[in-house]
Amino acid sequence: MARHTPSEDTASRKYHIIGEDVPDTVLFDGDALVSSLSETPRLIKSVYYYDDTGSELFERLCSENTYYLFITEKEILNKNAKAIAGLTGPVSLIELGSGNAEKTALLVKAYVETYGPTSYTAIDINHSILEKAAENTLSSTSDLTFLGIVGTYQTGLVQIKELSGRKLLVSFGSAIGNLYDDELYSLLVSARAALSPGDYFLVGIDLDKETKILEAAYNNQMAILGNLCVLQHLNWRFSGNFDLFQFRHVAFHNKSLQRVEAHLEAMQAQSINLQKLNFSFQLEKGEMIRTEIMRKVELHSFHDMFIEYGFHAVQHWTDSYKRYAVCLFQLSDKPTEFDSEAPLAS
Known part of the structure; x- marks a missing residue:
C-alpha cells in the first residue's frame, strides 16, 4: 500500500509509530495456502481479502444499506462511549486491528472528556493505515498520546504487556467472529497473557438473527466483488490462473454452526495452477x-466463552433491534483454571 502522509497538524501532536510493515511472507504464507487448498473442503484464509483493492471494496461495503454491522456498532459506541469510560475508570486504550480508527475515535473522545489526557495504542499490520488512525483520533483533541504498533495481533499483544497502568483492550468490527476455532483460542490465550487482573477487554460482535437479514448483508454487490477479488489477489501474488468469470459468489447462513460462510463455487471443471508455489489442483464443477x-x-454463550479464559462479563450494549453487541469483560483477579493446550470448542 502507498505510504500515507499525516497532516502537519496531526504530526505536531503526540504521535509515534513503531515497526515496519509485516512482511508479505508472514501474512501471505504460501505453504499455509497450499495446505488449506489441499483440505476438504478447500479453504482460502480471509487475509487475502485485504490488498489495496479488497480494502477499498470493504470500505464501500460498510456503506451498503444491507451491511448493518459498521453503522450499528458506530451507533452503539456513539450512544454508550461515556458509559464505558465510566465503568472502567481511566485506562490506556489498546486496539487490535485498528484500521483507520473511525469508530474508536468516539471512544477516545469519551475518555479524554471524562479523564483528560489519555493514551491510545493502535495495532495494525500496515504503517499507512496507522497514520490514518492517528489523524482520526488526534483530529479533535490535543490530550491524546498516540502510539502505533505495526504488527499482527500476536506480536502486538506481546508488546503491550510492557505498558504500565490499567488497560482496556479493544476489538471492533466483529473481527474476532472471522477467526477459526484455533485462531480464536490463540487470541484469547494471548490476550489473557498480555493483560493483568483488573484490565478490561471490549469486544464488538454480531448476534445471530434471521437468515434473511444475515444473507442480505453478505450477498450485496460489494460483498460479491470483494469475494471474487480474493482470486485476483492470488493470481497476482502467486502467478495463478484463476478465471474470475468461472466462479460465483455463494454466502449462506449456517444455522447449526451459528455463522455465515462465504464461498466461491466453480462453475465448470478446471485446472488451477499457482506457478510461484509450484502447486496445481483440479476443481470439479x-x-x-x-x-x-x-x-x-x-x-x-459468548460470555461463557470468555469466562472460560478468566474474564467475567461487566456489561453489554446492543442496538434497539438487538442485532449487534458491544461487550465489556474484565480479567478476574482469580482467573478460572483452563488447559492452555486445549483447543477452543466449536
Missing part, C-alpha cells in the same frame, strides 16, 4: 472454496 466465516453469536 460445483466444488466450493470457503473464503471466510462470520460468527453470529448468542450473548450468553
